Amino acid sequence: MMVLVCYDVSTENKEGRRRLRRVAKHCQNYGQRVQNSVFECLLDPAQWTTLKNNLFKEIDTEKDSLRFYFLGSNWRKRVEHLGTKITPDPEGLLLV
Amino acid sequence: MMVLVCYDVSTENKEGRRRLRRVAKHCQNYGQRVQNSVFECLLDPAQWTTLKNNLFKEIDTEKDSLRFYFLGSNWRKRVEHLGTKITPDPEGLLLV
Numbered sequence: 001m002m003v004l005v006c007y008d009v010s011t012e013n014k015e016g017r018r019r020l021r022r023v024a025k026h027c028q029n030y031g032q033r034v035q036n037s038v039f040e041c042l043l044d045p046a047q048w049t050t051l052k053n054n055l056f057k058e059i060d061t062e063k064d065s066l067r068f069y070f071l072g073s074n075w076r077k078r079v080e081h082l083g084t085k086i087t088p089d090p091e092g093l094l095l096v
Numbered sequence: 097m098m099v100l101v102c103y104d105v106s107t108e109n110k111e112g113r114r115r116l117r118r119v120a121k122h123c124q125n126y127g128q129r130v131q132n133s134v135f136e137c138l139l140d141p142a143q144w145t146t147l148k149n150n151l152f153k154e155i156d157t158e159k160d161s162l163r164f165y166f167l168g169s170n171w172r173k174r175v176e177h178l179g180t181k182i183t184p185d186p187e188g189l190l191l192v
Contacts, residue, residue, distance in 0.1 A: 004165060006102065008131040008181070035104040035161055037133070056178060065131055065179040069100060069165060078168075082152060083161040085104070 002075035005039045010063040026054045098171035101135045106159040122150045
């Protein structure tokens with residue numbers, strides 16, 4: 001399934017900047033960065049559980065925001081893009 | 097329909113910071129900010145056309161990125177959130 005992961009991590013201090021780096025790292029392990037804080041992650045259920053758990057452990061729920069959107073199997077039809085950052089399709093095609 | 101609008105606008109110069117403000121303004125006119133550069137916009141087809149045209153006119157396609165996700169009518173089931181910024185549901189409920 002395709003899960004869109006969007007995050008805002010408060011970077012007002014060193015701990016926040018560390019959380020931001022670690023959140024991005026977890027997302028990079030499982031998906032394709034399409035914007036600075038937006039990743040498209042094509043996951044099986046086990047991967048989804050792992051990614052979610054990793055992110056939940058990382059963020060400060062008082063300061064940061066994590067938002068997931070489940071785009072389903074027909075996810076390509078749900079996406080439209082304009083501008084920079086043409087992204088490789090995680091299933092092998094090229095999305096523009 | 098629910099359209100998720102995500103943007104990255106290059107703020108390396110004054111023009112970029114102006115574009116960022118204007119992109120955010122257009123989104124605010126039509127939707128609910130859920131993260132710094134992510135809006136959920138509940139739109140009819142005419143509103144969607146207007147918003148899209150407004151955003152297309154605003155951005156610099158060489159520097160900025162606009163990405164839309166069409167979440168459909170069952171959009172509530174597609175969203176999961178953790179952390180700050182509890183958002184009012186544009187259809188009247190409260191999403192957490």
